[in-house]
Amino acid sequence: MKKSTQVALILLITSLIAFNLFGVQRFPRPEFENGYQQPETILNAPRALFFEYFDLAVLIGSLSLITWLILKKRSRKAVFWVMIFSLLYFGFYRKGCICPVGSLQNVTLALFNPEYSLPINGIAFFIIPLVFTLFFGRTFCAGVCPLGAIQDVFALRPVSLKSWVQSLLGLIPFIYLGLAVLFAATASDFIVCRYDPFVGFFRHNASFMMFAIGGILLFISVFIARPYCRFLCPYGVLLNLVSRFSKKHLTIAPSACISCRLCENSCPFGAIDKPTGAKFKQPSNVLVKKLILYCLIIPFLMAVCGWTASKYYESFAKVNFKVKLATEIMQSKNSESEVIPLEITAFRSSGNSEEVLFEEAKVILNRFYLGNWFLGGFIGLVFGLTLARLTIIPYKTDYTTNKGTCFSCARCVDYCPVKE
Amino acid sequence: MDNKKLNRREFINKGVRIGIGVGIGVIGYELLSRTLSSKTVWQIDPAKCIQCGKCATSCVLEQSAVKCLHVYQMCGYCDLCSGYLRPETKELTTGAENQLCPTSAIERKYIDDPYFEYHINEELCIGCGKCVKGCGAFGNGSLQLQVQHELCVNCNQCAIARECPSEAFSRVPASSPYLLKGFGGK
Ligand code: SF4
Ligand code: SF4
Numbered sequence: 001m002k003k004s005t006q007v008a009l010i011l012l013i014t015s016l017i018a019f020n021l022f023g024v025q026r027f028p029r030p031e032f033e034n035g036y037q038q039p040e041t042i043l044n045a046p047r048a049l050f051f052e053y054f055d056l057a058v059l060i061g062s063l064s065l066i067t068w069l070i071l072k073k074r075s076r077k078a079v080f081w082v083m084i085f086s087l088l089y090f091g092f093y094r095k096g097c098i099c100p101v102g103s104l105q106n107v108t109l110a111l112f113n114p115e116y117s118l119p120i121n122g123i124a125f126f127i128i129p130l131v132f133t134l135f136f137g138r139t140f141c142a143g144v145c146p147l148g149a150i151q152d153v154f155a156l157r158p159v160s161l162k163s164w165v166q167s168l169l170g171l172i173p174f175i176y177l178g179l180a181v182l183f184a185a186t187a188s189d190f191i192v193c194r195y196d197p198f199v200g201f202f203r204h205n206a207s208f209m210m211f212a213i214g215g216i217l218l219f220i221s222v223f224i225a226r227p228y229c230r231f232l233c234p235y236g237v238l239l240n241l242v243s244r245f246s247k248k249h250l251t252i253a254p255s256a257c258i259s260c261r262l263c264e265n266s267c268p269f270g271a272i273d274k275p276t277g278a279k280f281k282q283p284s285n286v287l288v289k290k291l292i293l294y295c296l297i298i299p300f301l302m303a304v305c306g307w308t309a310s311k312y313y314e315s316f317a318k319v320n321f322k323v324k325l326a327t328e329i330m331q332s333k334n335s336e337s338e339v340i341p342l343e344i345t346a347f348r349s350s351g352n353s354e355e356v357l358f359e360e361a362k363v364i365l366n367r368f369y370l371g372n373w374f375l376g377g378f379i380g381l382v383f384g385l386t387l388a389r390l391t392i393i394p395y396k397t398d399y400t401t402n403k404g405t406c407f408s409c410a411r412c413v414d415y416c417p418v419k420e
Numbered sequence: 421m422d423n424k425k426l427n428r429r430e431f432i433n434k435g436v437r438i439g440i441g442v443g444i445g446v447i448g449y450e451l452l453s454r455t456l457s458s459k460t461v462w463q464i465d466p467a468k469c470i471q472c473g474k475c476a477t478s479c480v481l482e483q484s485a486v487k488c489l490h491v492y493q494m495c496g497y498c499d500l501c502s503g504y505l506r507p508e509t510k511e512l513t514t515g516a517e518n519q520l521c522p523t524s525a526i527e528r529k530y531i532d533d534p535y536f537e538y539h540i541n542e543e544l545c546i547g548c549g550k551c552v553k554g555c556g557a558f559g560n561g562s563l564q565l566q567v568q569h570e571l572c573v574n575c576n577q578c579a580i581a582r583e584c585p586s587e588a589f590s591r592v593p594a595s596s597p598y599l600l601k602g603f604g605g606k
């Protein structure tokens with residue numbers, strides 16, 4: 001009894017499906033009598049899953065290798081060859097995707113939007129370089145990141161920049177990071193991928209605009225080494241901050257620095273901190289005064305910047321598809337214009353309700369309002385801290401790498417006469 | 421005195437380092453508890469696509485990774501194929517000027533009176549969707565635009581998805597990478 005109802009049910013459902021499939025067809029498929037064989041629709045499979053894990057293995061392998069080469073072997077030559085390998089593998093073979101720099105956005109999107117399903121590789125590529133940096137400094141930047149590598153090979157005639165210019169330009173990555181997080185968190189856009197200047201070279205394919213920007217950056221690289229890394233890369237900001245507290249880090253001299261000044265101009269990235277000289281030894285009461293001053297200035301800066309940014313949240317939100325669509329629909333109701341944007345036509349034909357869309361757009365707008373406050377506050381904080389760093393210079397007597405900005409490329413090591 | 425200062429700095433460093441380590445761990449744990457997938461790829465939902473033509477131009481590849489796929493089991497094998505011929509053609513010949521496809525990528529083969537098989541030459545197809553629109557409007561809708569995964573480089577953010585006016589692009593599990601309508605229902 002039960003079985004027969006089951007069978008009946010299955011029959012009913014299959015016939016319904018069949019009806020749905022073929023019933024709506026305007027022209028039924030003909031029955032051929034001449035033995036015609038209907039060809040198969042060919043569906044090519046995407047790259048196999050195995051290769052994704054292989055990428056991960058290559059990442060871990062090359063990171064471990066380069067870290068060992070930097071910290072134990074202290075060999076620039078070896079680092080260079082690992083860098084070339086990464087450029088070929090992650091750059092030209094894997095076409096620059098997925099890279100940790102972009103994975104930052106996937107991670108943000110996943111944190112703020114639980115419905116987004118994050119690929120395991122996205123997490124791994126984000127976390128692994130950070131963990132390595134926490135222990136060993138920015139060895140990832142030294143020669144595993146394909147974006148860094150392509151610029152590094154062009155660093156032929158590096159000139160040194162004034163330190164205040166460096167600090168000022170060094171603010172851009174923070175702003176870029178803030179924007180990238182804002183747009184990813186609101187599920188609006190992945191700006192880091194969109195404006196990735198080098199991925200076009202890896203794919204041998206890009207818009208003219210992006211090729212031009214990439215080409216200009218590579219040209220600049222000849223004189224100002226690694227411009228993207230130093231003055232744009234948002235992931236570099238995270239690595240910079242983490243690296244400051246790293247357990248181990250590349251040192252110029254293997255033991256005590258003898259202050260011979262031979263390495264002074266060896267770093268193409270201006271990442272060597274020089275001895276400050278006696279006049280910078282500030283008495284502690286002056287330092288305390290400055291500190292108190294900055295404790296007052298920074299919150300004020302944060303508030304001002306946050307407030308300013310929050311004024312512009314609506315224009316920021318236009319990047320989001322849903323907000324843009326909702327605005328367009330509102331506008332089309334008020335205007336007499338004949339031309340209806342494609343988006344609106346598509347939306348109407350989808351049969352979704354406008355109310356739901358407006359509701360969603362409102363939620364996203366609110367997120368942008370809040371997000372812009374945070375973005376502004378963050379930028380204010382970074383401004384304040386940069387200012388503080390420019391005036392409060394810690395007293396030091398030897399040559400060391402700046403743990404934040406040093407890419408651990410090991411160039412300076414070759415200049416140091418101390419070998420033991 | 422100097423030694424003491426150094427020790428203090430080392431101690432603070434260690435504290436912050438552990439703090440960052442814990443932070444990374446928390447983020448990692450938080451992420452692992454979210455919806456995870458081993459791999460996803462971009463695909464078009466033919467039910468949402470309005471054949472606006474942006475697929476042909478917005479892809480980061482010179483030759484778009486989006487191609488027209490023919491679901492043969494949905495096809496009516498019509499002589500007067502509305503995906504093949506321009507609607508305003510006077511003479512019913514198969515000259516290029518009468519074809520809808522700008523690159524003559526659709527090949528027509530006689531099967532049995534009055535039935536014809538239509539085959540897409542993927543090398544020529546630019547993914548403009550003109551035939552898809554024609555077939556969907558007056559035919560069975562057996563021509564459908566899909567991301568061809570052998571060509572697609574699986575950008576982190578698909579450049580067409582960003583431009584698509586009907587939000588037809590989404591990430592789908594790599595294990596079932598195509599979203600053809602009426603496919604597989606034998
Ligand atoms: S700074 Fe950014 S782009 Fe440069 S090497 Fe590091 S992660 Fe790559
Ligand atoms: S009309 Fe466009 S989508 Fe259809 S086969 Fe020709 S090029 Fe491809």
Ligand code: SF4
Nearest residue numbers: 479572573575578579
């Ligand atoms: S993911 Fe990239 S390659 Fe694939 S269809 Fe989209 S833009 Fe083209």
Ligand code: SF4
Nearest residue numbers: 469470471472475584
């Ligand atoms: S961009 Fe979107 S709507 Fe336009 S043809 Fe491609 S999938 Fe269809």
